Amino acid sequence: xxxxxxxxxxxxxxxxxxxxxxxxxxxxxxxxxxxxxxxxxxxxxxxxxxxxxxxxxxxxxxxxxxxxxxxxxxxxxxxxxxxxxxxxxxxxxxxxxxxxxxxxxxxxxxxxxxxxxxxxxxxxxxxxxxxxxxxxxxxxxxxxxxxxxxxxxxxxxxxxxxxxxxxxxxxxxxxxxxxxxxxxxxxxxxxxx
Numbered sequence: 001x002x003x004x005x006x007x008x009x010x011x012x013x014x015x016x017x018x019x020x021x022x023x024x025x026x027x028x029x030x031x032x033x034x035x036x037x038x039x040x041x042x043x044x045x046x047x048x049x050x051x052x053x054x055x056x057x058x059x060x061x062x063x064x065x066x067x068x069x070x071x072x073x074x075x076x077x078x079x080x081x082x083x084x085x086x087x088x089x090x091x092x093x094x095x096x097x098x099x100x101x102x103x104x105x106x107x108x109x110x111x112x113x114x115x116x117x118x119x120x121x122x123x124x125x126x127x128x129x130x131x132x133x134x135x136x137x138x139x140x141x142x143x144x145x146x147x148x149x150x151x152x153x154x155x156x157x158x159x160x161x162x163x164x165x166x167x168x169x170x171x172x173x174x175x176x177x178x179x180x181x182x183x184x185x186x187x188x189x190x191x192x193x
Contacts, residue, residue: 012090014058023053027068040071043079047086056087084130092126094164097143100129103136111154112140119161137181138174147172 019027030045046069050061057080066073080086087095096116100109113129120127135141138150142157149160149172156175163170178184 012058014054014060017050017054017058017060017064019050019064020053023049031069039069040075043069043071043076044083047076047080051086055093056090058088084128090122092120092122092124094125094144096120096125096127096161097130097133098127099131099133099135099139099141099143101132104133104140107139108153109140112142112152112157115154115157115161116142119158124165125161135181138178150174151176151178 026049027042027046030049031039031042033045034041043065046065047057047062050065051057054061059077062076062080063073065071066076069076080088096119098104098109098113098116100113104112113127116125116127119125130143133141133143133148135148135150140152141148141150142152142160143149144160144164149157149170151174152160160170160175173180176184177186179186
């Protein structure tokens with residue numbers, strides 16, 4: 001499966017990028033968290049805002065981040081290409097990040113991955129295999145944009161994806177009868193006095 005990375009042949013050219021007034025206000029909030037002269041420390045937060053506005057990080061957006069933070073563009077490129085959370089080519093509206101490490105694999109992430117790959121069209125859904133999402137108790141787990149969907153199998157994954165296709169936002173978290181990471185069916189101890 002393809003990671004969402006940059007091969008210059010695959011990346012559409014974007015001639016210019018500028019933050020909207022709404023996003024520029026957020027950029028200024030992020031920069032304000034750092035002392036004067038240390039604005040480069042805000043690079044990850046500002047790159048995230050550029051990606052949220054554009055949907056991915058074209059070179060023009062990285063250049064604008066470098067200009068705003070008074071950094072050499074290569075420093076911004078180094079960060080954007082190092083972290084897998086940054087996408088250097090267009091992706092679908094929903095990014096399906098499927099955990100395939102041991103706990104998820106043992107609980108059926110292969111079937112979840114297959115369901116995600118079947119749905120992937122590059123416009124609505126894009127798929128990325130990722131290492132541990134840190135929700136092992138509720139494996140298998142898929143992060144869809146900013147939300148985690150847990151305790152999945154092929155059928156529940158398809159239901160979640162169908163809801164997104166219809167324009168709905170399914171409830172994040174466990175997709176079985178479980179409160180957060182408590183046992184299925186509810187607490188089994190400390191029920192009384």
